[in-house]
Structures are given as C-alpha cells and as structure tokens.
Amino acid sequence: MEPRTNSQVTLWAGVARIDITGGVTDQSEDPLYARIDAARNEDRLYVRALVLRNETTTAVLVTVDAVAIAEIGSIGNTYLASVRRQLQQQPGIDGDHIIVNASHCHGVVCTDIEARTVRAVRAAWQHMVPVHVGAGRGHEDRIMENRRLHLRNGREADVRRAYSLPADEEVAAVGPVDPDIGILRLDRVDGTTLAVVYNFACHPIQGMPHGGNTADLSGFASQVIEQGMQGAIALFVQGCAADINPILYKDVDNPPDAEILGQRLGLSTLHGVRQIRCDQAATLKLILERIALPRADLSVAIETLEVEQARLLQSLRPTSLNLKTFIALLLRHSLSPEFPSDDSHRYLHEAALGRDDLRRLDEHNLRLLEQYKANVQRMEELIRVQVNLQLLRMHQGKNMAAAARTVEAEVAGLRVGPFVLVTFPGELSVQTGLRLKEASPHDLTFVAGVTNGYLYYTPTAEQLRNRGGAQEDSDCLVAPEWQRQFEDHALDLLNRL
Numbered sequence: 277m278e279p280r281t282n283s284q285v286t287l288w289a290g291v292a293r294i295d296i297t298g299g300v301t302d303q304s305e306d307p308l309y310a311r312i313d314a315a316r317n318e319d320r321l322y323v324r325a326l327v328l329r330n331e332t333t334t335a336v337l338v339t340v341d342a343v344a345i346a347e348i349g350s351i352g353n354t355y356l357a358s359v360r361r362q363l364q365q366q367p368g369i370d371g372d373h374i375i376v377n378a379s380h381c382h383g384v385v386c387t388d389i390e391a392r393t394v395r396a397v398r399a400a401w402q403h404m405v406p407v408h409v410g411a412g413r414g415h416e417d418r419i420m421e422n423r424r425l426h427l428r429n430g431r432e433a434d435v436r437r438a439y440s441l442p443a444d445e446e447v448a449a450v451g452p453v454d455p456d457i458g459i460l461r462l463d464r465v466d467g468t469t470l471a472v473v474y475n476f477a478c479h480p481i482q483g484m485p486h487g488g489n490t491a492d493l494s495g496f497a498s499q500v501i502e503q504g505m506q507g508a509i510a511l512f513v514q515g516c517a518a519d520i521n522p523i524l525y526k527d528v529d530n531p532p533d534a535e536i537l538g539q540r541l542g543l544s545t546l547h548g549v550r551q552i553r554c555d556q557a558a559t560l561k562l563i564l565e566r567i568a569l570p571r572a573d574l575s576v577a578i579e580t581l582e583v584e585q586a587r588l589l590q591s592l593r594p595t596s597l598n599l600k601t602f603i604a605l606l607l608r609h610s611l612s613p614e615f616p617s618d619d620s621h622r623y624l625h626e627a628a629l630g631r632d633d634l635r636r637l638d639e640h641n642l643r644l645l646e647q648y649k650a651n652v653q654r655m656e657e658l659i660r661v662q663v664n665l666q667l668l669r670m671h672q673g674k675n676m677a678a679a680a681r682t683v684e685a686e687v688a689g690l691r692v693g694p695f696v697l698v699t700f701p702g703e704l705s706v707q708t709g710l711r712l713k714e715a716s717p718h719d720l721t722f723v724a725g726v727t728n729g730y731l732y733y734t735p736t737a738e739q740l741r742n743r744g745g746a747q748e749d750s751d752c753l754v755a756p757e758w759q760r761q762f763e764d765h766a767l768d769l770l771n772r773l
C-alpha cells in the first residue's frame with residue numbers, strides 16, 4: 277500500500293450542520309402540519325451542508341429535514357434561488373453547482389431556514405480539509421413496504437392514513453422496494469470520517485408516540501451514524517420513495533415510532549460504511565441541466581372520477597340497520613353462527629314444535645348485515661374518490677393557470693469518485709430508481725427525488741394509467757410522457773459523468 281501524503285490528495289471537503297427545528301410559531305396552515313404538536317420536540321431537524329472542491333470543480337450538497345423545498349410545507353418557492361444568489365455573492369459558488377435535497381419528513385422547520393442554509397454552506401466552505409473518497413452499498417429491507425396495491429379489477433389503490441384500505445379479498449399483489457443504501461464516504465487524511473452521504477428510498481412519515489415535531493426515521497438514522505462515527509456528519513439523501521412507506525404505517529395496535537425504524541437504517545448504513553475503503557484520488561463532476569416536462573390535461577380523469585362518484589352514490593342500498601344494530605348483530609353472528617339470536621334450547625324448542633321463526637329471523641338478519649357491509653365498503657370507496665378527486669382538481673387548476681404547457685425540472689448528476697447520483701425534483705417511484713440503476717454505466721449509481729425544487733408526485737407512465745385511483749397518480753401535474761423524457765435525459769447525463 278502506498279503511503280498517503282497530502283501532495284497526493286486532489287479533493288477537499290467541508291461539512292456543517294445547523295439546527296432548523298421549528299416551533300409553534302413556525303407552524304403554517306399547511307394540512308401536512310395539522311397532526312404535529314410543534315410545542316413538543318421529539319428530536320432535532322437539521323440542514324446539513326457538504327462542500328466538495330478540486331482544482332477545477334466545486335459541488336455543494338445540502339440536505340434539509342423538511343417535506344420539500346418548494347410548493348408544499350413552509351419553505352417558500354423563492355428559497356432555492358435565494359440561497360443560490362447569496363452563495364454566489366459569498367463565497368462565490370455558482371448556483372448551478374448547488375444541489376438541495378429534502379428528506380421529505382413532515383416536520384415543522386424554522387422560518388429563517390434560508391439564512392441558516394446559507395450559513396451552513398459558508399461554514400462548510402470555511403472548514404474544508406483534504407479527503408479520501410470511497411463508496412459502496414448497505415442493505416435494509418425491514419423498515420419499508422411498497423404502498424401501492426394491485427387490485428383484482430386491474431386498478432391500483434394505496435396505503436394512506438387519509439382513507440381506508442380496500443377489502444383484503446380485492447388485493448392481488450404489491451409492488452417492489454429498493455433495499456439499497458447508496459453510500460459515499462469521505463475520510464480525512466488521518467483516516468477519521470468527515471462525512472457519510474447515504475441515499476435510501478422511504479417516506480419518513482412514521483411519526484412519534486407523542487405526536488411531536490420530528491425529523492422522523494431519516495433523522496434518527498443520521499443520529500445513529502453521527503453518534504457511531506464521532507466527528508462525522510451524516511447527510512441523508514431521499515431516494516425514489518414516492519410509493520414507499522414505512523412498514524406498519526397504518527398500524528393501530530402500537531404507537532407510531534420512527535426511532536426504531538431510523539435506528540435500523542442507521543445501523544445498516546454504518547455496517548455498509550465500514551466495508552468501504554477510501555482512496556486518495558477521486559473524480560469530482562457535476563452536471564446540472566433543465567428539462568421541460570409536459571403538463572397533463574386532467575379533465576378526462578376528473579370527469580371519469582366524477583362519474584364513478586355518482587355511480588357509487590347511487591349504489592348505496594336502503595337498509596334497516598344503523599351502526600349500533602349492525603355491530604350488535606355482527607357480534608352475535610360471529611360469536612354463535614349456529615344460534616345467533618337466542619340460546620340453543622330455544623331453537624331446539626321451536627324445532628320440536630315444528631316452527632322455524634328464529635331460523636328465518638337469522639337468515640333475514642344475515643342479508644341485512646351483508647347489505648350494510650356493502651354500503652360501508654362503498655362509503656370507503658367514496659372517500660378515496662373524493663380525496664383523489666380533490667387532488668386532480670387542484671392540479672388541473674394549477675395547470676390551467678400556468679403560463680406554459682410545460683413545467684421546468686432541474687436534473688443534476690453528481691460524481692464523486694465511484695459514487696454517482698442523479699437527482700430530480702419530483703417524488704419518483706421506486707421502479708424509476710431501480711430501472712435507472714440497472715441501465716446506468718456506473719456500478720454505484722443512485723437516484724434522488726425531491727431535489728432542487730418540488731414537482732409533486734411523478735409516478736411512472738404505467739402508474740399514471742391508474743390516474744385518480746391512488747395518491748401518486750392523482751397528486752401529479754405532468755403527463756405520462758414525462759417519464760420517457762426524464763429517463764432518456766438522466767441516462768444521457770449518466771453517460772457523461
């Protein structure tokens with residue numbers, strides 16, 4: 277092994293971490309924050325900055341514990357441009373060399389997050405040291421699930437807290453997850469670790485037992501890594517998590533606990549980090565480009581869903597039961613299917629006299645139970661339709677009001693040694709990430725959504741055939757052609773990195 281000396285080091289890096297935890301006064305009207313008790317802090321939210329530099333290139337990676345850096349949540353649409361402008365002024369970093377990823381946790385952040393972001397990058401810039409670079413993978417498949425359900429009728433539904441799940445017997449299959457943790461490790465020349473950048477796909481939305489403000493599972497994962505590697509900063513980069521939820525997201529038997537999930541992710545990342553050897557020389561490359569994606573015309577999808585809504589409403593059947601009588605009857609028929617209406621001897625007594633009044637009553641009640649259950653299922657469906665219809669109408673309104681028929685999206689490609697990252701502002705589905713990783717010429721390719729802006733959900737063209745059936749395909753403003761355009765561009769960019 278060759279000795280490591282400073283003269284051989286070509287890459288410099290600096291890191292910083294600043295608290296951005298919000299409180300009650302920072303809690304905006306956004307319904308995303310509605311369930312958070314901001315007076316209570318479960319853990320801290322941070323902005324973390326990594327500045328990388330060699331003789332020719334500077335690249336900045338910022339990660340923010342927030343739902344997004346535009347459009348939703350409390351970070352305004354001017355945030356990214358303003359941060360870039362300030363960093364251009366001091367210390368003179370080109371705006372197109374700055375990548376900002378939101379973890380997508382639904383925590384409340386402080387109102388002066390812009391100033392704190394700028395401060396974090398400037399601090400990282402001021403403390404750059406020579407580094408050695410390594411990259412690799414970790415593995416975690418216990419903390420998440422695909423939230424899109426393939427139904428027997430060919431449609432898809434999703435696992436949300438906003439509405440009920442479809443009936444068990446309607447669910448035919450579930451989609452994939454991506455267990456890859458993409459890891460970039462930066463060591464100081466003395467061998468201690470300066471930074472761990474890790475990319476993983478999962479909505480950090482499990483929440484905490486007390487309902488307080490939290491950076492959720494990715495926040496806890498970073499905590500584990502930073503405690504496990506003293507002196508290192510862990511930057512979580514959200515992956516392609518549009519259709520990936522924390523496991524047991526809708527559990528009603530246990531209090532929600534993001535900490536357990538985050539600790540698993542953190543430990544699995546640490547395990548991956550420890551397999552990585554850092555080398556002295558490393559390529560640093562950053563390409564940032566803007567593409568125009570087609571906005572969708574959602575009028576047909578809205579009309580179709582309105583027809584479905586009317587059909588469901590018409591399909592509700594008259595029934596003599598109410599919730600009280602339904603539950604009482606349901607219990608009796610479940611406890612004693614043979615003799616639900618009375619004690620067994622009464623049935624025997626009737627039979628001995630040649631009567632079947634109780635049996636006839638049971639048959640009648642069973643029919644009522646079935647009718648009532650069918651009505652409940654239609655009501656649950658109506659709620660799903662109503663919630664998704666609202667999303668479609670919101671995006672149709674935005675698209676109609678927009679000056680252009682296209683929407684701009686920043687696509688960035690970052691290469692640090694063997695570590696390659698492609699980023700996109702929309703919430704990407706896990707299939708998109710898996711496909712790009714497979715098609716990339718680089719072994720260690722990773723993909724990040726919710727980066728450099730926010731473009732709502734960007735599900736696959738295939739998922740968009742289900743428009744109106746699930747959140748991802750309803751909370752979306754682009755036409756299905758977006759996928760081909762983005763993937764072609766991303767692959768081209770990967771080939772140039």
Ligand SMILES: [Zn+2]
Pocket residue numbers: 380479518703
């Ligand atoms: Zn989301």
